[in-house]
Each structure stands twice: as structure tokens, then as C-alpha cells.
Amino acid sequence: MSNQNNIEAIKSLIDELNGFAENAAILVEGKKDKQALEQIGVKGDFYLIKQNGRGLIEAAEQIAKKYTMVIFMFDLDPAGRKLLKQMKQIFIKLGIKIEESFMFRLLTLANSQTVEGI
DSSP: OOOHHHHHHHHHHHHHHHHHTTTSSESSSHHHHHHHHHHOOSSSEEEOOOOTTTTTTHHHHHHHHSSEEEEEEOSHHHHHHHHHHHHHHHHHHHTTTEEEEHHHHHHHTTSSSGGGOO
């Protein structure tokens, strides 16, 4: 895929993501991830999820009070994958829909393992 096609694909994906984000929370690992997504045009309610494991259930419960769907935008490094697995299990138990395809598709198109590297 040429760079121009890649850029167009990323723009299209961001438009699609923004449509979903109107009714969903966007979960990121840190401030730099949030900033990187905002810089490329992602709009929505961002929630920073810490990787230490403490408070994940409480954070998920607070998000579940406001949203019926979450969009994961974590890094694809080992820590991000671990957090993804933990959060998926928690949200599934809470009956919240999870969307992770945007994360995989965006990072693949951007040829990056990290959100802040987009």
C-alpha cells in the first residue's frame, strides 16, 4: 500500500472510530496515548487506565455506569496486551460491549506497536 493510500485508510478509520466513540468510552494507557490520538483527529471521552492492576475493576465500574461500549486503544507491547486481557475480562463480566479492532487496525496501518508512536 502506498503512503497516500495508507494516509487515506487511516483517515477513513478515524472517521469510523469517531462514529463509534459518540456512544463509547475510549480507553488508553496514558496521557501521551490520548494526546497522540487527539492529534490525528480522534474525538471522544478518553479514560486513562493504569497498568498497575489496582483499581481496574473500580475504573471499569465507573465507565460502565455511563457507557455500554468501550473502545480499547492500548499498545501492542507485552504490558499493553496484559492490560487488554485484564480489561476485556472485567468488561465482559460487567456486560459491556468491547471494541478492539480499531486498535489493531490503526496500529497496523501506522506500522507502530504503540499508540503514542502513531
